[in-house]
Amino acid sequence: MCGIIGYIGSKPVVPVLLDGLRRMEYRGYDSAGVAVVGPEGIALRRSAGKLDNLEKAIRAQPVDGLYGIGHTRWATHGRPTEENAHPHLDCTGRIVVVHNGIIENYLELKAELRVQGHEFKTETDTEIVAHLVEREMRDDGLEHAVRRALAVMRGMFALVLVSVEDPEKIVAVRNGPPIVVGLGNGEFFVASDIPAILSHTRDVVFLGDEEMAVITRSGVQFTNFHGRAVSKTTQRVLWDPIAAEKGGHKHFMLKEIYEQPAAARDTILGRVSLDRGRVFLEELNISDETLGSLEKVTLIACGTSWHAGLVGKYLIEALAALPVEVDYGSEYRYRNPIVAPRELAIVITQSGETADTLAALREARRKGARTIAICNVVGSMATREADGTVYTHAGPEIGVASTKAFTSQLVALQLLALYLAQVRGTLAPLEICRHIAELLEIPHLLEQALKAAAPAEKVAERFYNRADFLFLGRGINYPIALEGALKLKEISYIHAEGYPAGEMKHGPIALIDEQMPVVALAPNDRVFEKMIGNVQEAKARGGAVIAVTTEGDGRMAAVLDDRDVMLPMPETTPLLTPILLTIPLQLLAYHIAVRRGCDVDQPRNLAKSVTVE
Numbered sequence: 100m101c102g103i104i105g106y107i108g109s110k111p112v113v114p115v116l117l118d119g120l121r122r123m124e125y126r127g128y129d130s131a132g133v134a135v136v137g138p139e140g141i142a143l144r145r146s147a148g149k150l151d152n153l154e155k156a157i158r159a160q161p162v163d164g165l166y167g168i169g170h171t172r173w174a175t176h177g178r179p180t181e182e183n184a185h186p187h188l189d190c191t192g193r194i195v196v197v198h199n200g201i202i203e204n205y206l207e208l209k210a211e212l213r214v215q216g217h218e219f220k221t222e223t224d225t226e227i228v229a230h231l232v233e234r235e236m237r238d239d240g241l242e243h244a245v246r247r248a249l250a251v252m253r254g255m256f257a258l259v260l261v262s263v264e265d266p267e268k269i270v271a272v273r274n275g276p277p278i279v280v281g282l283g284n285g286e287f288f289v290a291s292d293i294p295a296i297l298s299h300t301r302d303v304v305f306l307g308d309e310e311m312a313v314i315t316r317s318g319v320q321f322t323n324f325h326g327r328a329v330s331k332t333t334q335r336v337l338w339d340p341i342a343a344e345k346g347g348h349k350h351f352m353l354k355e356i357y358e359q360p361a362a363a364r365d366t367i368l369g370r371v372s373l374d375r376g377r378v379f380l381e382e383l384n385i386s387d388e389t390l391g392s393l394e395k396v397t398l399i400a401c402g403t404s405w406h407a408g409l410v411g412k413y414l415i416e417a418l419a420a421l422p423v424e425v426d427y428g429s430e431y432r433y434r435n436p437i438v439a440p441r442e443l444a445i446v447i448t449q450s451g452e453t454a455d456t457l458a459a460l461r462e463a464r465r466k467g468a469r470t471i472a473i474c475n476v477v478g479s480m481a482t483r484e485a486d487g488t489v490y491t492h493a494g495p496e497i498g499v500a501s502t503k504a505f506t507s508q509l510v511a512l513q514l515l516a517l518y519l520a521q522v523r524g525t526l527a528p529l530e531i532c533r534h535i536a537e538l539l540e541i542p543h544l545l546e547q548a549l550k551a552a553a554p555a556e557k558v559a560e561r562f563y564n565r566a567d568f569l570f571l572g573r574g575i576n577y578p579i580a581l582e583g584a585l586k587l588k589e590i591s592y593i594h595a596e597g598y599p600a601g602e603m604k605h606g607p608i609a610l611i612d613e614q615m616p617v618v619a620l621a622p623n624d625r626v627f628e629k630m631i632g633n634v635q636e637a638k639a640r641g642g643a644v645i646a647v648t649t650e651g652d653g654r655m656a657a658v659l660d661d662r663d664v665m666l667p668m669p670e671t672t673p674l675l676t677p678i679l680l681t682i683p684l685q686l687l688a689y690h691i692a693v694r695r696g697c698d699v700d701q702p703r704n705l706a707k708s709v710t711v712e
Contacts (some may be wrong), residue, residue, distance in 0.1 A: 101199040102170065104119035104170070105289040106167060107166035109285060111166045118295075122172055129148070129174040130147045130172045130185075133167055134155070134195040135166070140161075143259035145184040145185070155277065167230075167261070168186060173477065174478075179351075185225060197695065200257055200275055202228065205224035226581065228260075241260065242311065244262075253366050269287075269313075274324075277292065279296070280312050280314065282304065286300075330449075350689075350693075352700055353383050358494070362506065365493075366507045371538070383633075385469055390519060391523050393443050395442045396519075397445070400456060401448075402501075403449075406510040409577070410512060418534070420520075428459040431463075432461075439468075444460065444463035448481050449491075450476055453481075471488065473489045474488060476489045499589070506545070558687060559693075565586050565616055568616050571598055576680055577597075604636070609616070618684070619634050621634070622647075622673075622680060624676065629655070644659060648668070649669075651670075
């Protein structure tokens, strides 16, 4: 997830670009850069690290121009270095591009362009865009060259380009990641997100997928990728600056709940091929031969990430036929763990800086395990110390209670499980292809799952004053019962307990009465009838049931009465059900906490990253 800004107008261009990047720094802080166009051509300033470094570089070597583009980077392809920082130039230095997303076929395009004489200076997929446009430039304008280049590109991307060959023009393209065009008084803006331009204009147009904006000083033309005009509606943004940072939501947590479809999509992008039935995890840095000879996997994490690890156990055992243990990072090194000769230790950490998880990683390495970090922060300690990494691309998560980081971890674990199945030969390519197709549906299904927001708010109105909750789940969904209970505890301060539904009669059933709601996770799967039995047992003790069940399945409704409620979830394959079940539980916890007047984004006694033991 990267931040893009562009400006053409009468104001000094560099301050506008830097201000926009500052307001989007949450979208990426590995590197940053600007390109401005003046009478002498394109002037470029780039810097690794946070935006402060770019501002220092510009103070040391001032730059000015008539219009320009800027970028703040969340690294995917290529290390977070100044060389890999955007904007990127073509061979001639007369075309420049910034990019958010992934060009899936960049390697084959790069090889083709090299044969044609193009020289590359970076490790990024972005650079090939500038060279493709260079190859396609004629005398018919930058936008036509961009359209011809788009015809050979695959992936999900947002692009903004300028060229001295076609001056006084900015071309913006969307195919997946967001692009917003700002309409000012004699000036125009383009950005990845509204906060970047809100101090200049409140009139915006959102590009749709496969749409292009051609921006000049006289106005903006909107077309599709084929050049046909597209009618767009200007929207008036009424957010104040603080609300804008939260995307119009009341809290960062709610904003991040709604960002989960995009986070899942970004975590999948560039890592799967339906055509070939293959998964690509280039950051692993462990040979397929080594992974194929594994005898054991240990998943190590803390808190919410530990719940992701529990789901990962089901996924890896089911798909890759490997025995899996799940350990708390805070306990691992204190029990003198036995590490098998061919063991893979996978640490799961949003920040990559969690002290207990890092200590467990070091202990596993010391005892001879190969190690992988599933992590959201490029360049963090866990990613530096592990043999390999599977990055989640959730983007910065501000709310202390993890939401989009958790579901992105589940997506990453599914990808890793499929990759292990691929190298071990436990699944045929056709089977892997089927799993990939199902995974590619998840971002869309997450969008549907968010429709549970209104029902969850109504449930919160009814139950927010209860002192205890019991969450029940079976099989791969049992960890989601634990996660649902944790979310409620973290942000509403209500005591909640997650339990395997099959164990209810072995203790927790004694607690159920008219004052304890029972949250039953009952998707349409092979243990659905068992969950129906648990629901009936809870109701027989007077408990009110909150059933999270597959939308449109009437079997649960048939056993509920007016004391009970249902929260819907879309249908998916059983191995992906945990991702979708999580959404109604997050929304329920959020709305209960709001009803109770709690500080949702900064719950008492909690920190976002636990960096001390």
